[in-house]
Amino acid sequence: MSVALYTHASCLAHDPGPGHPESPARLAAVLDALDAPRFAALDRRQAPRATRAQLERVHRADLVDDILSNVPATGWCRLDADTVMSPASAEAALRAAGAACAAVDAVLTTPLQRAFCAVRPPGHHATPSSSMGFCLFNNVAVAAAQALAVHRLERVAIVDFDVHHGNGTQDIFWSDARVLYASSHQWPLYPGTGARGDTGAGNIVNAPLPAGAGSIDFRDAFNRIVLPALDEFAPQLIFISAGFDAHRLDPLAGLELEADDYAWVTRRLLDLARRHAQGRVVSSLEGGYDLGALAESSAAHVGAMLG
Structure with missing residues (x-):
């Protein structure tokens, strides 16, 4: 199975x-993990810049201006x-959002079915009007809007298994039943x-987990609620x-997942994609702050995408 890697x-x-905590070493750890021989089949692609038109489908023009015009020298x-x-x-934020948009275009217009965007800054906390939570633009939301427009x-569905809730993504699509x-x-x-x-227009599905929840609780939440x-x-x-x-080693939260849980949930989502979406999946990196756990978990995720 061909999988594109955008970065x-x-x-x-x-x-x-x-x-x-949201350091360059995070992405370096992911890319190092994906340089292993078992990932030789990845189709490695350069991320383009997102355009203003793409960004402004989900973000206010003044937010885009603030990011692009207030760059410190x-x-x-x-x-x-x-x-x-x-x-x-x-520039990094433009490339991160652009990667996800390019992945959408590729999976919808070429034989490619799956893509992973190894990018930063992350995106899911960015709202229509605010950058927050380490996030400048909402990469996945920009890409979802690309698919719609x-x-x-x-x-289209966005599945978010980051330990922190994607308030920005929820806010952007709160009343959009598509x-x-x-x-x-x-x-x-x-x-x-x-x-x-929190259900929006019936299109918001939250499965909150208490601190200390682990593999059994995570998989149960997906099996009962999300899937x-x-x-x-x-x-x-x-x-x-x-x-x-x-992941249980992450310093910024208190859940107890293992890398295998990310392989498991990825396989379940691929099953759904085959059933409903002609196998088409676009994934984009969000959080993960223990470098070893991040490398192992992202490798498990991409490995499952490769099949």
């Missing part, structure tokens, strides 16, 4: 500063307590959203917000 050197140059510019721009950050799909957003995450935890009762909702929705394309910070 760009600019995504390594984005530097939020010393001690920041040196040092850092802090957007909130957690979210920092360096001189290379805007350019390729005229009627139903997009199913389904998230498993630790709750309560930053950013404080993602309650089970049945996806099956009923019958998406024509599945996106994955692939955060690996629910």
Whole structure:
């Protein structure tokens, strides 16, 4: 099975500063893991820049202006307590969103069925009007809008297994019944959203997990809540917000997953994609802050995509 790997050197140059958990070393760890011989079949592609038109389908023009015009010449510019721009950050953010859009175009117009975007900064906390939670643009949301606007799909699903709830993605698609957003995450935890009762226009499916939950709880939440909702929705394309910070070693949260859980959930999502979406899946890196766990988990995820 052909799987495209989209990335760009600019995504390594984005530097939020010393001690920041969303460091360039994260992406380096992922790319090193995917350089192993078993990943030789990956179709490696350079991520293009997202266009303003693509970004403004989900973000306000003033947010796009703030990111693109306030790039510091040196040092850092802090957007909130957690979210920092360096001189290379805007370019990295354009490439991260552009990777996901290019992946959409490829899986919908060529024989390619699957793609993984090894990019940063992550995206799922970015709202229509705010960058937050280490995220500048909402990469997966921009890509979902690309599928709807350019390729005229009627139903797309975003599955988010990052340990932190994707408040930005939920906010963007809250009332858009063409997009199913389904998230498993630790709750309560930053950013404080993602309650089970948050349902939007019937298109929001949250499966919150308490601190200490592990493999059994995670797989049960998917089997009982997330996968049945996806099956009923019958998406024509599945996106994955692939955060690996629910791993038991991650320092920023308290779930207890193992790398094999990411392989398991990826296989289940591929089964659904074969059933409803002609096998089409686009995945994009979100969180994951223990470098060893991140490398092992992303390799498990991409390995499952390769079959």
